[in-house]
Each structure stands twice: as structure tokens, then as C-alpha cells.
Amino acid sequence: MRQRLNAEAAELKFREVLARHGLKWTAERRTILAIVRSLPGHFTADDLAGHVQRAGAGVSRATVYRALPLLVEAGLLQPMVLGGEVRRFENALSGPHHDHLVCTACGRVVEIEVEAFEILQREVAARHGFRLSSHVHELYGTCAGCQRTSERSADAPAR
Amino acid sequence: MRQRLNAEAAELKFREVLARHGLKWTAERRTILAIVRSLPGHFTADDLAGHVQRAGAGVSRATVYRALPLLVEAGLLQPMVLGGEVRRFENALSGPHHDHLVCTACGRVVEIEVEAFEILQREVAARHGFRLSSHVHELYGTCAGCQRTSERSADAPAR
């Protein structure tokens, strides 16, 4: 139901985020975007940096790292937790389980609790013969306030 | 719908994981478990280590770090991505979006695609005035094969 984004659409999304932050569209960021589009499957931040460097054009690691959050904000890169190498946790014992709705512009976090998700998750897991123990479920986007801000002006402070 | 786990249940879960890996139930791990249960909200691996250290009993940082993956496997700690400080990504452009079903015992990853999740997510986001751009959704548990293995013997190799 969700169509594959072509190069043009991807560039548009990226530039939109840049504009929103008053940042510039440079050759380096263009290169990084291209590599990101070309990488299949899962990869680490460092992997990506490596690919970009090897890809010829001398784009430094620092520049790649600096682009990461922007790419995520543009929805071109999707953060993952696979493998458990995370830095951040939440006590899974206190109170009922909840997921998170995070504003990528201002950082606000809304905790949500949706019974339907839980049920659906169990169903899917069962269908694959899995016995669930936990999960990570976070939704990223912009909250009402930040949407208004970015519509009004393109030089809105990042946070 | 999901009840708060009491100390006993938590210990049971933890010891179960330890047994499954042929590991031991030590005073240090007991301390760590206690602190984990006491910490509310979100925290980093380092935060936890700090708390444990300050909590008196001289449990070293290294020991805490070593216990982390076990706690997650036991479902007592829930990994999160909040804040975007992740090390791992996935190209959000190639093909339709999918979530992950991960076996914490053997590491197998099954990619799942459930339309209902997407719809529900959009609904929840809308209800809070958010415009979604991406999300992380990973389910952790044990696959059919690993379930059988751990039932048969407690000394099954971790992976």
C-alpha cells in the first residue's frame, strides 16, 4: 500500500527538512543521500559512513554523522534496535506497558497505550510460532505545535 | 490488561533466563535486579550502572553491562530508541515498510508487514495531533525452534 519512493521524492523530502532547519543543500549531502538510497537491508551508522567514504567522493565521517538525524527526520532512514545494542531502556515492570509517540522537532514524548496493538502483536507473533517477551514501538513525527511553526517559517529553530 | 510484575515474578523470569544459559544466580545479579525494578521511566545503560554503583553494594559497571542483555531477554528491561541515538538503521525507501520479529535466543529476524499496524498507528498519531514520518516496531521473543530447545534442556547453547 505504501509505494517505493523514487530518487526525486527522496531528494524532495530531504531538502524539505534542510529548508525547515535553514540548512543548505550541498554536494556532500547529495552524495550521502545517494548512498543511503542504494543501501539495502540493515546497517549501522558506521557502516553507512564507511560506504560513503569508499564510494569515492571524499566525504568525511563527521559529515555523515552530522547528516544522520536529518535523514531520519526526513523519513529516509529508519532507526532500529535489532540485536539489543541500545543505550536506552525503560523499566518493563512498572505499570502497564506503553509505547511512545515522539516529536522529532521538539523532542516531546507522549506515552501511548493501545490495547489493539498488543492484541495484534500477539496474533502476528503466534502466526510465526513466536512467544513474545517484549517489544519496542515508537512512532516519530511532528506534534501539532511544531507543524504550525514549520509552516509559518522555514527558519524555525531545530528545537 | 497487563498486570504489574511483583518481585517474585521478576526474579523468576530472570533466573529462568540465567538457567537457560547455564549462568548463575549471584548476589550482584540480585542487586542489579532490585535496582532495575526500582527505576521508573527511561534511563540509559550508563544511568543504570550509576544507580547500581551508588546504591551501595560495590557492583562494578562491567557487571551491570554484562547483565543488560540478560535483563532484556527476561523481558525486565525494555530497549528503546527515543532521541534518535541509535547505531543501526534500515533504508526506509526500499520496498514497502516492514516491522521485525526477533528471536532473542537465536537472533533470527523475521520481517513482517501488517497493514493493520500502519492504520492503527496513523490513527493514534492523529488523535494526538501528530503527523507521522516513521517508526520503530520490533517484537522480541523466542521462535518455535528455540522454545523447544529450552524446554528440553536448560543447558542449551545461548545461540
Next chain:
DNA sequence: CTTCATGCAAAAGATTTGCAAGTTC
């Protein structure tokens, strides 16, 4: 022209590991 970007190399952090001595099973 003013503001932002980049590379470099250094700095800062976070996590992991080797080892000798002490514990659990």
C-alpha cells in the same frame, strides 16, 4: 556578503575484555 558546511584531528564517551581471585552448583 552572511551564514552554514566540511575536513581533520583531537576529545569525549560508552562498552567490552583480559586476568587473577572468589563463588555457585
Next chain:
DNA sequence: GAACTTGCAAATCTTTTGCATGAAG
């Protein structure tokens, strides 16, 4: 007893920053 743990400190790794120079708007 054998196998697994721990603390410590050193070793690794990853990610971030300061600065001077070079582009983009």
C-alpha cells in the same frame, strides 16, 4: 571440584566537537 563471576583497569569503538577554510543562498 568444575564452571562461571567479578572488579579493575586498559583497550576498543563510536560519535562528537573546535577551528580554519571554502561554498551556498
